[in-house]
Structures are given as C-alpha cells and as structure tokens.
Ligand SMILES: NC(=O)c1ccc[n+]([C@@H]2O[C@H](COP(=O)([O-])OP(=O)(O)OC[C@H]3O[C@@H](n4cnc5c(N)ncnc54)[C@H](O)[C@@H]3O)[C@@H](O)[C@H]2O)c1
C-alpha cells in the first residue's frame with residue numbers, strides 16, 4: 001500500500017475504539033492519511049488500553065474534546081447509540097468538518113444522526129464491508145480493509161467535496177469505494193450480511209440445544225461449514241442486536257422469503273422430491289460459480305472451480 005503524498009485530513013477523530021476504529025487507525029498510519037488522530041472511548045478501561053498500545057495520537061476522556069478541531073469525525077460505535085453520540089459531540093464540531101460513521105445499517109443511523117449536526121458540517125455515512133468476529137481496541141489491524149468494499153451513502157444533498165475526500169480516504173485505507181442510496185444499502189446488506197448472521201446464530205443455537213457443541217462432538221466432526229457458522233456466531237452481541245433492531249423491515253422481508261424457501265425444501269425432503277432439491281442446488285451452485293468467475297471472491301481457492309458434474 002503506497003503512502004499518501006500528504007495527509008487527506010489534518011486531524012481525524014475516532015469515536016468508539018473497537019475493531020473498526022483501531023483498524024482505521026493502523027490503516028491511516030500505514031498510508032499517512034491523517035496529520036493527527038484523536039480518539040475517545042466510553043469506558044475508562046478501553047481508553048487505558050488504547051493509551052497503552054498507542055492506539056491514537058491522543059486519547060481524550062470526553063468525546064467533545066476528541067472532536068474539537070477535527071476535520072473528519074468517524075463514529076465507530078454500535079448503530080443503536082450513533083444518535084446519542086452525535087448529539088453529544090455536535091456543539092464541539094468544527095464548522096466545515098465532515099462527520100461520517102461506519103455503521104452496518106444506514107437509514108436509521110442517518111435519521112438518528114442528521115438532526116443533531118449543525119449547518120455547515122457535512123454528513124457522509126459510510127460502511128466498510130469488512131470485519132471479523134473480534135471486537136475491542138486490540139482487535140484491529142491495518143490490512144482489514146484491503147481489497148474490500150466501502151460503501152458511501154450519498155444523494156442529491158451530499159456535499160461533493162466532502163464525499164470525494166472521504167472516498168479518497170477509504171481508498172487510502174485499501175478499499176474499493178462505491179456509492180449507494182441508504183434504503184438500497186439496507187436491503188442489500190439484509191441479504192448479504194444481516195440475515196446470514198441470524199442464520200448462523202440460529203444454527204449454532206440449535207447445535208447447542210442438542211448439547212453436542214460443548215461436548216466437542218459437533219466441532220470434532222465438522223468440516224469448514226459449521227466452523228464458519230461458529231465463527232460468525234461469535235460476533236459481538238451488542239453490535240448485532242443493534243443491527244437487527246435498526247434494520248428491522250429489510251431483515252424481516254428477507255427472513256420471510258428465507259423461511260418460505262426453507263419450508264419448500266423441508267417439504268421436498270419429506271415428500272422425497274429429489275427433483276426439487278436437485279434443481280434448487282443446481283441453481284445455487286451456478287450463483288457461486290458466477291461469483292468466482294467474475295473475480296468477486298478473492299478468498300476462493302483455485303481447486304474445484306472446473307468440476308461441473
Ligand atoms: N465488526 C464488524 O464486522 C463490522 C464491520 C463493519 C462495520 N461495523 C460497524 O462498526 C461499528 C463498530 O463496530 P466494531 O466492530 O468496531 O465494534 P467494537 O465492539 O469492537 O467497538 C465498538 C466500540 O464502541 C464503544 N461504545 C459503545 N457505546 C458507546 C457510546 N455510547 N459512546 C462511546 N463509545 C461507545 C464500545 O465500548 C467499543 O469500544 C458498528 O456500528 C458496526 O455495526 C462492524
């Protein structure tokens with residue numbers, strides 16, 4: 001990753017010092033994207049850890065102090081508290097500053113944050129499509145966003161200079177950047193991220209109900225599929241509670257469709273309808289192959305791509 005010729009922002013403030021903020025910090029340092037990075041976390045323990053590991057050039061004990069004089073303020077807290085944090089920092093924001101967030105849900109965050117921001121402060125919501133099941137200030141790493149998408153939420157009201165600078169910033173962190181409208185974002189993410197997480201949580205819960213996980217049988221005899229489910233189901237409970245509560249309509253819509261398909265598959269199994277199962281699995285296999293052929297899955301191994309039995 002090549003370093004920027006000069007910082008894009010003189011001062012960047014990170015509010016909430018967990019996985020995403022810490023990854024952004026190390027990524028900014030790697031590429032020289034900010035003159036100075038300040039930070040604030042709600043708990044004393046997190047602030048102490050951040051100071052100990054050198055996360056942020058300065059860690060403040062209040063969010064207002066952290067955002068003072070910042071050219072870019074990044075809200076890196078769970079989506080359910082974005083509005084409260086925006087309200088808290090609003091009086092201390094520098095005129096002309098850009099406020100952004102990294103929340104996994106966009107419409108509700110926009111509705112919660114926008115009313116608090118003073119005129120002259122530009123709000124450009126964003127969502128990096130990158131993460132892990134880990135959380136907290138020690139979980140971040142500079143490479144997290146490399147070759148991942150970051151979606152900026154824009155519309156006719158968006159300040160173009162603010163959005164273009166933020167796009168440059170995310171490219172500097174290693175991401176590919178695209179722009180999208182908020183409701184569309186929430187529907188797409190309900191399909192690609194939110195509902196799959198709920199399914200993983202459920203499947204691991206079901207296995208646990210069978211009292212096999214803790215006895216290690218399920219893990220011992222599982223191939224990568226179920227292990228991936230357990231990784232996903234280890235994701236932060238607060239973050240994911242907030243995702244579902246704040247992307248209710250889209251998640252319920254996709255979950256409804258999912259349940260209908262699941263019932264159809266359940267009926268096919270009960271009735272011994274092999275054609276239904278085979279046709280369904282043939283369709284889904286073609287989708288996976290299309291993703292790989294389009295070069296969209298950089299993690300996919302080479303083997304097995306060609307076998308079309
Ligand atoms: N983890 C992922 O995979 C991922 C990926 C993309 C986007 N996101 C989004 O990024 C945001 C942060 O997620 P994360 O994974 O970094 O979480 P995290 O749990 O690692 O960090 C969140 C931080 O916010 C702090 N916090 C909570 N409430 C606060 C408040 N009221 N005021 C100040 N700080 C507060 C927590 O103490 C914690 O330090 C969330 O909105 C999430 O939806 C997460």
Ligand SMILES: O=C(O)C(=O)C[C@]1(C(=O)O)C=C[C@@H](O)C=C1
Nearest residue numbers: 104128129130131132133192193
């Ligand atoms: O890889 C993971 O652990 C993730 O779950 C990352 C993931 C995703 O679903 O892809 C999770 C939530 C985010 O909002 C963005 C990315």
